Amino acid sequence: MEMSNGFLSSSDSMRAARPLSHARTVSFPEGLDLQLGGHLEEVTVCYETYGELASRADNAVLICHALSGDSHVARHGADDDPGWWETIVGPGRSIDTEQYFVICPNVLGGCRGTTGPNSSNPTTGKPYGRDFPNITICDMVSLQKKLVDHLGVEQLLAVTGGSMGGQMVLCWAAKYPQSSRAYIPIATAARLTSQSLAFDIVGRNAILHDPAFRDGQYYEQPQGPDIGLAIARMIGHITYLSRESMQLKFETDRHNPREVSTAFEKRFSVGSYLGHQGDRFVERFDANSYIALTLAMDLFDLGDSREALVKSIGRTEARWLILSYTSDWLFPPEESRQLAEALIRSGTRVSYCNVPSPYGHDSFLLEHNLEIYGELIRSFLATTNGTTAADQRSTGTAGVWSKRRKKNQPDPSSIFHPDRLDYTRIIDLIPPVSRVLDLGCGHGELLFRLKQRGFENLTGVELDEEAIVSCSRLGLDVLHLDLNQHLDSFLDGSYDCVVLSRTLQAVLDVEGLLAEILRIGRRGIVSFPNFAYGKLRQMLYEQGRAPESEGVLRYKWYNTPNRRFFSIADFEDLCRERNIRIHRRVALDTEAQEEVVEDPNYNADLAIFVISR
């Protein structure tokens, strides 16, 4: 198919943008009704696809691009230009084009082939310019839905995308909750922060007040609003990086501008970079599109309350994977966490990881920590698609992973530690068909055992990213949350059992955490080392030294991760004082691998309590 009329390469402000060689277009003569009112006649979508649609049409992954992206998400062959998400999409990569049928359309309002302000207005025969109506993220999604239908895909395997693309993912879930088996919004939010909004506004002001903008009808002029667009792009560029990454990039040659040809200020290294970025952007992007797309991003708003979010995105029956990046300040991690929290409250299966990265918003396009976030995407897609854990390990970034693994950590590909008696006993204490929340779930040992026994409603909470990847490989849903801060998203009584194993002795706020466990769970199952274990008592009493022993108390006083030292009796005292009911107490001697009946506060080194309000 040939390029549609949507791509006016003759426009001065688009002088260098090349047609996308593998792109196809499809036109919808019925047009598109718009969310804010109005109707676009005869809309065209420019898109690219990768891989093959399975006979059951159940392996399609829709990728939504960000503000300045397009349909070219990855190369189609060795001699093709690289795509904008080459790190993630391709044969053998996280979104494996040998397994999945990948669809990536240019968005409505864009300037690379899909209907947008630089398309010909059927009414006038000239480019829309400022006559292009105000569009929303949901309009973009409506058009994508037409494309997906056109391609014969009734239900997607997954919808994914970062930044503005992530907003589209959220909109897909809100508008078409049955449309996909999985949603993967990345580096995005239910609405922009006021700060991010402010940067967009200043960028638009720079374009709109550039005298060459001529109210959007600059296409036939010798000069477009290049200055305004370049200024907007420069502002944007600062927000895509982080303070730390800019420091890394520009500090050493701070006063030595790079040799670039630009009319913008070149006195400093960072200035030459920004000038260059501004100039290059003007060559490939249309100012009216920039206004249309940033305004759509800014108008996107799923509400400012958790309740509003639950209503909008909480109606899917799909699995979710939400990713954010620690240094992203355009779409700060806490905004992603709030998405996850809303899904938790709506009872949706969700995994969330805040990926460590110094590279700011751009992180989702970079190789850094691909062994975490790329691997999460890969394993999440695979387990959603029903591929087994064994299949997964043969592909993708598994090699990178195993090199990166810390010493002395259990091999995540072999999840089973030397048999842990306490796990066995905890599992025995959980009634069948329970909903289980495991706080500090580690590599998923306990949850996976439960899964193998047929438990279906299982959630983990964990702080270590690599442990989260291990869990994801096992098809478990795990949330990257801090036990001391982020449990309030779980509804009262939303789990039958909340497990906290061997963690209470390392937390700061013991009472607060116990209260949360008892609020969220109908039962809490708490295990901890018994500091009044006979050997330990003797050591302090007879030798006058801080007790240590095998197992959980194997540390020295100066390097132990434990910060609370207490006994079975202490815990029972606290339960009594706080009106916590104790339903069961299991006392273990883990050295002897046996249960203790007589004087457990002296003879047991580990205790498990089943408690409730």
Next chain:
Amino acid sequence: MEMSNGFLSSSDSMRAARPLSHARTVSFPEGLDLQLGGHLEEVTVCYETYGELASRADNAVLICHALSGDSHVARHGADDDPGWWETIVGPGRSIDTEQYFVICPNVLGGCRGTTGPNSSNPTTGKPYGRDFPNITICDMVSLQKKLVDHLGVEQLLAVTGGSMGGQMVLCWAAKYPQSSRAYIPIATAARLTSQSLAFDIVGRNAILHDPAFRDGQYYEQPQGPDIGLAIARMIGHITYLSRESMQLKFETDRHNPREVSTAFEKRFSVGSYLGHQGDRFVERFDANSYIALTLAMDLFDLGDSREALVKSIGRTEARWLILSYTSDWLFPPEESRQLAEALIRSGTRVSYCNVPSPYGHDSFLLEHNLEIYGELIRSFLATTNGTTAADQRSTGTAGVWSKRRKKNQPDPSSIFHPDRLDYTRIIDLIPPVSRVLDLGCGHGELLFRLKQRGFENLTGVELDEEAIVSCSRLGLDVLHLDLNQHLDSFLDGSYDCVVLSRTLQAVLDVEGLLAEILRIGRRGIVSFPNFAYGKLRQMLYEQGRAPESEGVLRYKWYNTPNRRFFSIADFEDLCRERNIRIHRRVALDTEAQEEVVEDPNYNADLAIFVISR
């Protein structure tokens, strides 16, 4: 005196800027040699003064304004317009105009009366415009020095200022190290971060490429570069606030723009605010000044290494107070900490506080936590000036302070706790004339006792801001640093004694901290509670419960701030293993208030060790 020719109120871009009614001007016919080459003929300074110069001319405080400030730092009387630092400067305020002679000049390159781009160029008789030479922060300071000399002040009591004003403070110290008895740089840095630099550059690009800029000669045109200047101001405004403060300001009425008259985008609340700010700024500020001043800020660079900083600002014999604000991302707190660290290394007396605030860079102009940072400025000035603590308490924000004080905290105006035997013994262990570093110095009890005994070289490190204020009132130098992270700025062997009293049991990295103590101090003096104290042993052994007692171990297992439990014997074991020499051991029974000789590991509840490598 009348306003000089430096203030061209006829300029279109300056249409609303009123003359400053209490400002005076002085002209220096000899002109000014500039740092980057060139010479300005006949320079004029517009300035305001407050209070009276003492007969010994030793009470002058120079205040340096920020980018968009001017000489009007505070009102001169009840019916005067408020100044830009009204929160800090005035009768009875932190910079008390009843005690001090306050000088505030408009800076070189500014547009409110001091020679700048809108001043008449003596050569042409027209405004300089772009013919105004590139100036630096140090040029601004050179001109301020002329003014200070002109006013008959040989040595200032203090130089202070925030942001660009803080850069001037640093430059004063670097260029005229004998010029002041105190330096108070606020919310500033030795150089801008690349991110902050980038925002300035984009702002300048917007002005320089505004067609109405006409290469800077717009003064006689009907239209100046108002769009470019407004865009630059909008960008600046975002950087002066924080994400959190913008959220507070604009989230609730996000989609409801305020009713302002502006040609800029008004769709969102934050947009109407920015448009309004941009418009108002254009009325009172000159675009050429904006370019000149931001460029001076961007060029300011005391070097990227601690060594360079030590060389530039480490040569004063003055006291320093450095202030930063936690949410400031334009001049991030760590940049201020680096200034403090360089001064530490140069052996300069310095206090540093990172003031908690959600309001970003603007915090130094706001009332929030004035009882911390305003009080620090007040007490620092007073103790530098030789006022006694008793004098200070009668003035300023003391009332606010005492209301704000947490319950159960010792009254900072009465620094002495119930007599602490361990302090008395620690003081006995410190040889006379020692240089002493107190890690975790609290409200300064130990250091103040040493000061009263004639010790002169005393430094505290503390994390609690209110405790830092208490120390400041006592004239002590205290640094707001984290013991676990920030001790590397102290040079090897730079103190005779490093004290860590009753803190080792609460730190994360025991070995790391001990190593730092032994590196920095010729001797370390470490006190800690003895967990093998007989009563405690018995409690665990006989009752099987986590030990608690009076004093340092008075907490419950679930709420203790202590995270390390160890005994005198444990500590001695560690010293042996790590080749740490023990010079003295003092064992105390603090309940009985007596020293323990027999079996201290059983009979003492607190131990003091003198150690070294």
